[in-house]
Amino acid sequence: MTATPEPRATEEAGPGDGLVRIGAIVFIVGALATLITVAPLFLGTEPFPSLAYAVCMLMGVGFLIAGAGVLRSIAAQRRRAHPSQPAA
Numbered sequence: 802m803t804a805t806p807e808p809r810a811t812e813e814a815g816p817g818d819g820l821v822r823i824g825a826i827v828f829i830v831g832a833l834a835t836l837i838t839v840a841p842l843f844l845g846t847e848p849f850p851s852l853a854y855a856v857c858m859l860m861g862v863g864f865l866i867a868g869a870g871v872l873r874s875i876a877a878q879r880r881r882a883h884p885s886q887p888a889a
Contacts, residue, residue, distance in 0.1 A: 816877040820870025824863045831860030 834856040841848050 815874055817870040817873030817875075820873060821867045822870075824865070824867025824870055826863070827859050827866060828863030831857055831863055835860060 834853065838849055838853050838857055
């Protein structure tokens, strides 16, 4: 029986990983705000003020932040895979 290596829990975060995590958190906050804002439509109560609808925009902002993190990670991986060529 061969043992498969366990992934290292202390693996250092690459460039862009922090942006992806922050973007995911901001997205989740926006998604929860969207659910809360839509609830009065189904419950027949008074709608929330405009500020609540503005918080819903965090969903899109979080998506953009996470996308920027993914692009940054891709750029770093490309730089590692293709080191600059010396001038001939």
